[in-house]
Amino acid sequence: MxxxxxxxxxxxxxxxxxxxxxxxxxxxxxxxxxxxxxxxxxxxxxxxxxxxxxxxxxxxxxxxxxxxxxxxxxxxxxxxxxxxxxxxxxxxxxxxxxxxxxxxxxxxxxxxxxxxxxxxxxxxxxxxxxxxxxxxxxxxxxxxxxxxxxxxxxxxxxxxxxxxxxxxxxxxxxxxxxxxxxxxxxxxxxxxxxxxxxxxxxxxxxxxxxxxxxxxxxxxGGLSEAGALKAVPRTTVQDLGKRIVVDLDVPQSVIRFGMAGVPWRDPDFIPAYVLNHILGGGAFTSRLFQEVREKRGLAYSVGTSLVSHRAAAMTWGYTATKNERVAEALSVIGDEIGRLITDGPSDEELQKAKDYLTGSYALGFDTSTKIAHQIVQIAFEDLGMDYIARRNAMVSSVTQADIRRAAGRTFADGRMLVVAAGRPTGF
Incomplete structure (x- = not known):
């Protein structure tokens, strides 16, 4: 201990x-x-x-x-x-x-x-x-x-x-x-x-x-030694490019989409985290929020996050829209991913993302319970006791080259696995 x-x-x-x-x-x-x-x-x-x-x-x-x-x-x-x-x-x-x-x-x-x-x-x-x-x-x-x-x-x-x-x-x-x-x-x-x-x-x-x-x-101290765990083999997101419908009689389809990711322990996780903030993790400022909700009114909420399990990682997204507008919403999402693959974010966009992510980090430590939860996650991922001190410096040092490398690893050719629960038309 x-x-x-x-x-x-x-x-x-x-x-x-x-x-x-x-x-x-x-x-x-x-x-x-x-x-x-x-x-x-x-x-x-x-x-x-x-x-x-x-x-x-x-x-x-x-x-x-x-x-x-x-x-x-x-x-x-x-x-x-x-x-x-x-x-x-x-x-x-x-x-x-x-x-x-x-x-x-x-x-x-x-x-x-x-x-x-x-x-x-x-x-x-x-x-x-x-x-x-x-x-x-x-x-x-x-x-x-x-x-x-x-x-x-x-x-x-x-x-x-x-x-x-x-x-x-x-x-x-x-x-x-x-x-x-x-x-x-x-x-x-x-x-x-x-x-x-x-x-x-x-x-x-x-x-x-x-x-x-x-x-x-x-x-x-009164616990016995833990038993042997079953091996969990590494895996990646399958069926990229596939679209699946779960038939439910509802007026609005709920959409889940995903592609490759970067695990928390990987050196490219921080660049991928910044990239995700720009795409869909930044709430009101993200590209998907602006393009899908604000400009076109296609959905009330839309976003992405990074999922990091022991044996798999992915970039995972969500939204919901009218059945007849599912294809349009997915087209906009795909276009924004494509733009980030080919052009990357602007220098201003990148700097704003880094400023927000470094400035807001301390909000995750404003109660004893939050501090304990954050620390045990860091310990579970074996990131080192100095991770809290290093984290903001790592975010601040992300460059355009880092973003492009992370985009290549997560977005690849832009294909996604998509599941829509509802009765989407034109899907």
């Missing part, structure tokens, strides 16, 4: 690793701030929905939802009552590559909060009645989503983009796959993921390094 002490008066200042008596297999970062008597903890375990058993998509997410449904000698109601009595906020979540959670508590209740976290992680009850209750909730949500064009478009996109790969499966599962999950599946998933060896932790607030080391030993 490495603890990094920083002064929260400057969230973007460099961090320094300090050796501390530790729990083997736990890496922790620390930001001490005595201003408010609270502590925020964020943590993540390597291994998420990509580890779901065959035919049982949704297993990792179900496990995450069940971890606070009773632990040790506390049933579900008793566990939740203990949290509520001390205003302790504890939650768990699972994504494609990780299962994690967050804990927020008043300093005076820190010991009890840590004990409850330790129980939830090491000794979840996974009682049959809790499993069936959560299963019913998940299935009800999945059935409701079958009429949601946004969800259906996204699911079909990932199914086609990563056909035959773990990322093609919906993290929340399907009605059939969630129905098939057993208690033994959940126990096996817990043994494989929830254990020492692949834990990243960030702690922010009124706690010093010595007390934090003690708390982390109590929280994670």
């Amino acid at each position: 490495n603890l990094a002490d920083t002064d929260t008066r400057s969230a973007t200042s460099p961090t320094t690793a300090l050796p501390v008596a530790s729990v083997p297999g736990v890496e922790a970062w620390h930001v001490e701030s005595p201003v408010v008597p609270m502590i925020a903890l964020s943590f993540t375990f390597e291994g998420g929905a990509a580890q779901d058993p065959a035919g049982k998509a949704g297993c990792a997410q179900m496990l995450a939802r069940l971890l606070d449904e009773g632990a040790g000698d506390l049933g579900s109601d008793a566990f939740q009552e203990r949290l509520a009595a001390r205003a302790i906020e504890l939650s768990f979540h699972a994504g494609p590559d990780a299962l994690g959670g967050s804990l927020k508590m008043l300093l005076k209740h820190a010991d009890e909060a840590i004990d409850l976290l330790a129980l939830a992680l090491a000794k979840p009850r996974l009682d049959p009645d809790a499993i069936e209750r959560v299963r019913a909730q998940v299935i009800a949500g999945l059935r409701y989503q079958q009429n949601d064009p946004g969800v259906m478009a996204s699911r079909r996109f990932f199914k086609e983009a990563f056909h035959g790969h773990a990322y093609a499966r919906p993290s929340s599962g399907t009605v059939e796959s969630v129905t098939a999950i057993t208690r033994d599946d959940l126990l096996a998933m817990h043994a494989r993921i929830i254990g020492r060896g692949r834990i990243k932790v960030a702690a922010v607030g009124a706690i010093n390094a010595e007390k934090l080391a003690e708390s982390l030993t109590r929280a994670f």
Whole structure:
């Protein structure tokens, strides 16, 4: 475990690793701030929905939802009552590559909060009645989503983009796959993921390094060594140039589109991030917002983002428009991508993007919870403790040559995989 002490008066200042008596297999970062008597903890375990058993998509997410449904000698109601009595906020979540959670508590209740976290992680009850209750909730949500064009478009996109790969499966599962999950599946998933060896932790607030080391030993020291994870092979977005319709009787089609990407750990990620801001990530200032919404009134919202998983990366976009205007909207989007491929952004456009991205970065560190979340993501990606200090300088140094190189890697020839949920005409 490495603890990094920083002064929260400057969230973007460099961090320094300090050796501390530790729990083997736990890496922790620390930001001490005595201003408010609270502590925020964020943590993540390597291994998420990509580890779901065959035919049982949704297993990792179900496990995450069940971890606070009773632990040790506390049933579900008793566990939740203990949290509520001390205003302790504890939650768990699972994504494609990780299962994690967050804990927020008043300093005076820190010991009890840590004990409850330790129980939830090491000794979840996974009682049959809790499993069936959560299963019913998940299935009800999945059935409701079958009429949601946004969800259906996204699911079909990932199914086609990563056909035959773990990322093609919906993290929340399907009605059939969630129905098939057993208690033994959940126990096996817990043994494989929830254990020492692949834990990243960030702690922010009124706690010093010595007390934090003690708390982390109590929280994670009782865990067994994590099991072996299934290998997740690298993959890329497939079927570029293909257009797919998910037939739904709605007046407006929801569109998802995507192409290649650059992973967060790649040296070209920052240039690709700046390029994405110019194309569709910059909210009101992006090219797509201006061309699709402001000039033509084709859509209320349109945008793009970079997706970086352990074994795949992509540039991913979204919009929604009237069925009869889908082809026009896609044509405009394609034209803007083409212009960036051939001409790149103007020098002024590039500078404005860099100014915004460097100026707004500190807004992601304005609360203890946000700081903890940001730091644990940086740790999970193994970007180094000095990433926060280096990040703005990397953005500022992006050149036109960097942008062209990133465009070549992400946009390539401009072909996209497109999925439209609705009844588009002329598509």
